[in-house]
Amino acid sequence: MRVTVKLYATLSDYLPPGSKNNRVEVEVVECAAVDAVLRPFSLPPKLTHLVLVNGVFIPPEERASTCLNDGDVLAVWPPIAGG
Amino acid sequence: MGWNRKVLRVNLTAGTCTPEPLNMAWANDYLGSRGLASKYLVEEIDPMVDPLSPENKMIMSTGPLTGTMASTGGRYTVVTKGALTNAIACSNSGGYFGAEMKFAGWDMIIFEGKSPKPVYLYLENDKPELRDAAHLWGKTCWQTEETIKASHQDPLIRVSSIGAAGENAVLFACIVNDLHRAAGRSGVGAVMGSKNLKAVAIRGTKGVSGIKDFPAFLAAANAGKKVLADNAVTGQGLPKYGTQVLMNVINEMGALPTRNHRDVQFEEAGKISAEAMHERRPTDGRTHLVTNNACFGCTIACGRISRIDETHFSVKNSPKYWGAHGGLEYEAAWALGAANGVGDLEALQYANLLCNEHGMDPISFGATVGAAMELYDLGILSKEQIGVDAQFGSAEALCKLVEMTAHGEGFGVELGQGSARMCAKYGRPDLSMSVKSQEFPAYDSRGIQGMGLTYATSNRGACHLRSYTVASEVLGIPVKTDPLTTDGKPELVKAFQDATSVFDAAGICIFTSFAWTLADVQPQIQAACEGDWSMEKLNEVGERIWNMERQFNLAAGFTARDDDLPPRLKTEPAKTGPAKGLVNGIDKMKPEYYKIRGWNTEGVPEKATLDRLGL
Numbered sequence: 228m229r230v231t232v233k234l235y236a237t238l239s240d241y242l243p244p245g246s247k248n249n250r251v252e253v254e255v256v257e258c259a260a261v262d263a264v265l266r267p268f269s270l271p272p273k274l275t276h277l278v279l280v281n282g283v284f285i286p287p288e289e290r291a292s293t294c295l296n297d298g299d300v301l302a303v304w305p306p307i308a309g310g
Numbered sequence: 311m312g313w314n315r316k317v318l319r320v321n322l323t324a325g326t327c328t329p330e331p332l333n334m335a336w337a338n339d340y341l342g343s344r345g346l347a348s349k350y351l352v353e354e355i356d357p358m359v360d361p362l363s364p365e366n367k368m369i370m371s372t373g374p375l376t377g378t379m380a381s382t383g384g385r386y387t388v389v390t391k392g393a394l395t396n397a398i399a400c401s402n403s404g405g406y407f408g409a410e411m412k413f414a415g416w417d418m419i420i421f422e423g424k425s426p427k428p429v430y431l432y433l434e435n436d437k438p439e440l441r442d443a444a445h446l447w448g449k450t451c452w453q454t455e456e457t458i459k460a461s462h463q464d465p466l467i468r469v470s471s472i473g474a475a476g477e478n479a480v481l482f483a484c485i486v487n488d489l490h491r492a493a494g495r496s497g498v499g500a501v502m503g504s505k506n507l508k509a510v511a512i513r514g515t516k517g518v519s520g521i522k523d524f525p526a527f528l529a530a531a532n533a534g535k536k537v538l539a540d541n542a543v544t545g546q547g548l549p550k551y552g553t554q555v556l557m558n559v560i561n562e563m564g565a566l567p568t569r570n571h572r573d574v575q576f577e578e579a580g581k582i583s584a585e586a587m588h589e590r591r592p593t594d595g596r597t598h599l600v601t602n603n604a605c606f607g608c609t610i611a612c613g614r615i616s617r618i619d620e621t622h623f624s625v626k627n628s629p630k631y632w633g634a635h636g637g638l639e640y641e642a643a644w645a646l647g648a649a650n651g652v653g654d655l656e657a658l659q660y661a662n663l664l665c666n667e668h669g670m671d672p673i674s675f676g677a678t679v680g681a682a683m684e685l686y687d688l689g690i691l692s693k694e695q696i697g698v699d700a701q702f703g704s705a706e707a708l709c710k711l712v713e714m715t716a717h718g719e720g721f722g723v724e725l726g727q728g729s730a731r732m733c734a735k736y737g738r739p740d741l742s743m744s745v746k747s748q749e750f751p752a753y754d755s756r757g758i759q760g761m762g763l764t765y766a767t768s769n770r771g772a773c774h775l776r777s778y779t780v781a782s783e784v785l786g787i788p789v790k791t792d793p794l795t796t797d798g799k800p801e802l803v804k805a806f807q808d809a810t811s812v813f814d815a816a817g818i819c820i821f822t823s824f825a826w827t828l829a830d831v832q833p834q835i836q837a838a839c840e841g842d843w844s845m846e847k848l849n850e851v852g853e854r855i856w857n858m859e860r861q862f863n864l865a866a867g868f869t870a871r872d873d874d875l876p877p878r879l880k881t882e883p884a885k886t887g888p889a890k891g892l893v894n895g896i897d898k899m900k901p902e903y904y905k906i907r908g909w910n911t912e913g914v915p916e917k918a919t920l921d922r923l924g925l
Contacts, residue, residue: 233558233562235555235558235559235585236547236550236551236555236584237546237547237550237551248580249558249580249585273542274542276786277559277784277785279562279563281888282562282563282564282887282888284790284793286790300562304555304559305546305547306542306543306546306547306785307543307547307548307555307556307785308547308553309548309552309553309554309555309556310553310556310640310641310778310780310821
């Protein structure tokens with residue numbers, strides 16, 4: 228199945244070269260977990276802060292067990308804020 | 311002692327400038343800046359006063375940490391009865407102006423009355439002087455600052471001024487200092503203009519003296535700076551990406567108000583995001599962002615300095631805009647962009663430049679354009695009435711309307727009244743996305759429930775800076791809460807409101823609260839100021855400030871009915887994203903909030919609450 232991974236702010240450096248609009252589509256196994264999908268990107272753990280699946284926050288303790296579905300959007304930010 | 315213990319009272323009607331001692335009993339109860347200036351205001355004006363009449367007063371105020379070595383200690387506030395809202399207004403700005411006021415030896419300046427002709431206040435240390443401003447009237451904020459510095463032959467003068475918007479009573483006119491910082495919200499610039507006060511120019515050379523325990527203060531300030539530097543948000547994220555890094559986050563969460571809140575996600579959010587500002591343009595190979603920027607004493611440096619594309623239609627014949635200027639920040643980018651469906655980054659920067667140049671709040675301006683575009687879309691307003699083809703998404707319309715509003719031309723006069731008055735005039739008050747006539751900032755409360763209560767109960771009308779529950783509901787600061795539920799939000803909103811009041815009163819930037827708690831601020835206040843400034847006392851000061859502001863608004867005629875959201879947010883569910891199907895639960899949260907506040911069911915503070923707070 229395919230999911231979209233979006234990496235923002237400083238994490239955009241971890242996208243494959245040539246990626247546009249902060250996103251890349253990846254082929255993953257059925258019911259791949261969030262952590263497993265992110266592993267190939269080698270994101271620094273401290274910067275893997277805000278993790279959303281289809282816009283919904285996934286707490287750190289649930290990232291190893293939360294399965295993705297075909298077409299899901301997994302978006303990750305380092306610690307950021309604004310206002 | 312933190313404070314200079316000195317107030318300058320400027321009677322514009324009489325043309326007099328009179329120093330007086332700061333009321334230290336009030337300073338002990340309200341700390342400074344937002345709190346202390348609001349205390350002066352509520353004691354000195356009739357809450358029912360017309361904001362644009364001579365009987366209204368306008369106070370520029372610093373806090374005890376303003377001008378000190380505390381990080382971000384450059385803030386000052388403008389406190390008055392707001393022209394846009396008819397509620398108590400406190401608008402907060404960074405830059406260097408606030409610190410300069412402190413260096414000149416003053417804590418606050420109270421302006422009262424109305425000058426018979428345009429004037430500006432020139433304040434060089436102890437010497438205040440009201441000067442003729444006939445030659446400045448009609449000039450932009452940028453020209454005013456340049457002209458004053460040149461005429462006094464002193465480039466180090468710090469200037470706060472109004473532009474054409476403030477002169478022409480645009481109800482969301484702001485006061486601009488240091489070219490691109492502003493006391494932005496609630497129409498404080500319109501109040502200043504109504505007094506024929508064009509500018510305040512200050513040169514202070516005294517520095518800040520009288521810190522109560524300087525070694526302890528230095529240690530506390532340095533400890534605070536280390537916390538900011540070591541924190542990933544304040545030490546890395548904000549300096550590199552600025553506030554606009556939120557654009558993609560809030561959009562992804564389905565909480566980015568789009569096309570006057572018809573939608574909660576903007577398909578072109580990526581084009582107007584912080585990440586887009588780092589990308590090289592195909593036209594000139596440059597990035598939009600030039601550098602980051604810091605206000606006085608700030609060790610975060612979240613400000614953006616950008617360069618517009620010289621080939622863009624908005625500026626190709628206007629070289630004066632081609633240099634590096636302030637912006638874009640998140641709120642402005644949202645209000646000028648997503649709120650109108652405009653995904654043209656350069657057009658947003660142009661509109662933002664004109665807001666800075668002519669002194670307008672880009673949030674209220676942009677959101678009012680969004681409302682006008684909806685009226686146009688519904689056929690209530692025509693192209694002939696507006697003067698442009700004002701379709702959602704039209705960058706050309708946005709650029710034309712900002713010029714018309716700044717210069718008071720055509721339909722721009724109606725836009726300058728804000729969305730509440732404009733929508734009421736055309737029979738659709740429900741289309742104004744505002745509370746107490748002040749337009750929402752950049753968070754849709756269907757996707758971030760706590761922000762609905764924040765907006766509804768904000769003492770200065772819809773505002774994110776009175777209780778930024780986004781920090782908790784979205785960013786996990788200090789703890790993550792679920793943005794889609796109302797559970798626990800009344801307690802959260804109250805806690806944010808009270809703590810924010812203290813940060814504002816101290817004279818520091820609320821952005822420090824992404825890394826600091828009140829426990830990081832307390833040692834700095836304790837070391838700087840005479841008296842006991844325990845955590846318990848600071849919490850009480852925050853609550854006292856909030857209730858004092860509330861009392862003013864009640865006396866000004868506001869009731870519980872005004873603590874509400876537009877019907878769209880209560881009856882039209884979000885169409886997409888995680889909040890799909892949800893409306894805001896304000897009717898559930900509000901009674902709980904009143905109870906927690908110690909207010910009755912009509913939102914009036916109970917006697918026991920007032921007695922406890924000494925009000």
